[in-house]
Amino acid sequence: MKVTLKDIARESGYSITTVSHALSGYGDVNENTRQHIIAIAERLGYQPNLAARHLRSKQTKTIGMVIPLTAYFSDPFFMELLSGVGRQAAEYGYDLLLSAQQPGEEELNAYRRIVASSRIDGVVVARVQRDDPRITFLKEAHHPFVVFGRSNANDYPYIDVDGRAGVHQIVLHLARLGHRRIAFVLSPPQLAFTALRYEGYCQGLAEAGLPLDTAYIVQGDLTRASGHAAAARLLALPEPPTAIVACNDSMALGAMLAIQEQKLVVGRDVAVAGFDDIPAAASANPPLTTVRQPIYDIGRQALDMLIRVIRNEPIENLHVLLVPELIVRASSGGMI
Amino acid sequence: MKVTLKDIARESGYSITTVSHALSGYGDVNENTRQHIIAIAERLGYQPNLAARHLRSKQTKTIGMVIPLTAYFSDPFFMELLSGVGRQAAEYGYDLLLSAQQPGEEELNAYRRIVASSRIDGVVVARVQRDDPRITFLKEAHHPFVVFGRSNANDYPYIDVDGRAGVHQIVLHLARLGHRRIAFVLSPPQLAFTALRYEGYCQGLAEAGLPLDTAYIVQGDLTRASGHAAAARLLALPEPPTAIVACNDSMALGAMLAIQEQKLVVGRDVAVAGFDDIPAAASANPPLTTVRQPIYDIGRQALDMLIRVIRNEPIENLHVLLVPELIVRASSGGMI
C-alpha cells in the first residue's frame, strides 16, 4: 500500500541506507545510481513518512499556533494573523498545526501537550497577557517561539504595534475635530496591550488639554456585544461623550450599532474610532475610523523571526515595533 | 530532558511494557501498580511522543485542511469554515493541520504529501470543482475525507447548501420588487456550485416570466475586485440592469463599490444581492441582501461526519443538503 524506503531498496537493488542517502542529498552516492533511485522513487510515488522522520531527527517542519476559542473562534484578528503566518509558513515549506482551546488552564495544557509531544518546531503566541504563563512555560522549556505583542518581560523575540502611539493619534485627531468629551472602551486588563493603549489615551487627552474623567472609561471584552453594551452605558450618562474610542474594531462596531439604535447618527452626533482596521471596518456603515495594524504582514514577519529562532540563526532585531497608521473614515466625522 | 516511557519504567521499577499498558488502559496490570505508575507519570510530566505513537499505531488525532492561498488567503469564507471545523475538532480532541497552497498542481501535491506521509487521519475538502482531482485522489487512496460541496460524482460523503434554491429565492425576491433586468455575476465555471447557482438564476427568471439575456451575465472570480469590474461593465451597457446578483458576497460588495463610484445609490438605483452572508455583509454600507450559508455550522457538521468516517462508523446521511435562508437587507431596496 504505502511505499517506503524498503520498497525502493528492493526495487533498485540498493540498500535502504543508500536509498536514504540518495534521496536526502548525501555526497557519498554515485550520481548515476542517485538518478536511478530518484527515478524509481518518483515512479512509485514515494513520500517519506513524517512520523518516522520526526522520531529520528527532531524536525517536524510544522509550526504551531494555539487559538483561543471563545464562543465563535472566528475572531477576525486571529484569522488575519493566521493568514499571514500560514502564508509565510507555506513559503518556507512549513505546515501549520492549529489547536483551538478554551483560554486558561486548558490552553496552557495544549501548549504543554504540543511542545512535550514534540509535534512542532516552533510556536507563534498571540494576544499576550501580563506575566503570560505561556511565555514563562515556553522559555523554561527552551522551545522556539515568537510573540505578537509584548508583555512586561521582554527577554524574548516579539513583534508588536505601538498601541500607545496609535491611540494617541486617534485622541488628537478627535480633539482637533473639536471633541471635548472623549470616552474610551477598554480591553480586558489582563491583556498586555491594554495598559499601553490606555497610556496613549491619557497622553492624548493631556496633550489636548482635556481632563481625564473616569466616568468616560468603560470596560469591554473585545467582542462586538461588549462594545454595544459599553456605548449604551456611555450614552445614558447625564453628559454623554461626543466621541468614543474603542480598543479594537469589533467593539467600535458594536458601539456604532448602539448609537444607531438610539437614533443618533454616527460621525455627526457621536464620533467613533476603533483599533486594528479589520476588513469589516472599511465596509462598515459608516466606514470606521481606526488605526491600521498590518496584521497580515505582522504574521509573516513573525514567522520569519520564528524560522530564524528555529534555525538558531542570529536575529538582528529581537524586538520589532511597528508604528500604526491612522485611517480616517466617516465614523469620526472628519470626512463628512 | 524529555520524559519517556523508559524514564517512568526506570523510576517505577516496572518494565516499559507494563508502564505502557498501565497508561493506556490495558486490563492486565494490577490496579495498585497502575495507580503508582500514573502518579509517577504525572509527577514527571510525561507526555507521549506522538511521532512514535503514530509510527506504531496509525492514528494521528489530527485532521487536515488544505487552504488555497490566493493573493490574500484570508478568504472570509474559508476562515469561517475553518472556525467551525476547528471548533468541533477541539471537541473531539483533534488538532488541525493546515497547509496553505497555491491552487492547482501544488495543491494536489500537498494532498499527496500529507496523505502519503500519514500525518492526518482525515481531511476536509472545500470549494470543490467539477471532476475534482483531489476527490479522485482521496477516493483512490481510500483516505477518509468529507467534502463541503458536491461535484458531479457523489459516491462520497458531502454536506452542501442548496445553491440552486438560494439564488432562486433571490431572483424571485428581486422580481417581486419590480426588477425586470436582473444581472448575474458568475463564479468561475470550474467550481462545482457555479452551475447550480446559475440554474437557480435561470429558473428564477423563468418563474418570474423574465427573459434570459446573456448580456447580463458576467464572469467573476469570487474576489471583491472582480465584482467591482463586473458591475462596472454592466453599468456601462446601453440598458444597464436594475439589479445585480453575485455568486458570493465578496463580489457583491465589490459591485456596490462600483455602483457608488458612479454616484448611484445602492438599493435605490441599483439593487445588489450576494451569497454566503459573511460577517462583512451585515456591516456593509448599505447592509447586503444575501443568502445565508451557515458556514460555521457546516464546518462543525462536516467534522462530525469525518470523525464517523474515520472511526468507520455507519453514517446515516451520506449526503446532507441544507436549504439556505434569504436575508433581506437594504442593498436590495426591499427595506428602504
Added chain:
DNA sequence: ATTGACATCCAAAACGTTTTGGATTATTGT
C-alpha cells in the same frame, strides 16, 4: 499431585526513517 484458569508482568519485534562507523573497490601518488 496434576491440571487449568487467572492475574500480573515482561522481552522482543515492529513501525520507517536517519546516522554512525565501517567495508569494499578503484584510483592516485610514490
Added chain:
DNA sequence: ACAATAATCCAAAACGTTTTGGATGTCAAT
C-alpha cells in the same frame, strides 16, 4: 608494487511507542 586516498556502498543502531506471545506465580478444581 605498495600505501594512501577517494568513491561508493551497506549493516546496524537508534528514535519512543504499541503489540504480540509468552513467562511466572497463585489459586481452585480435579
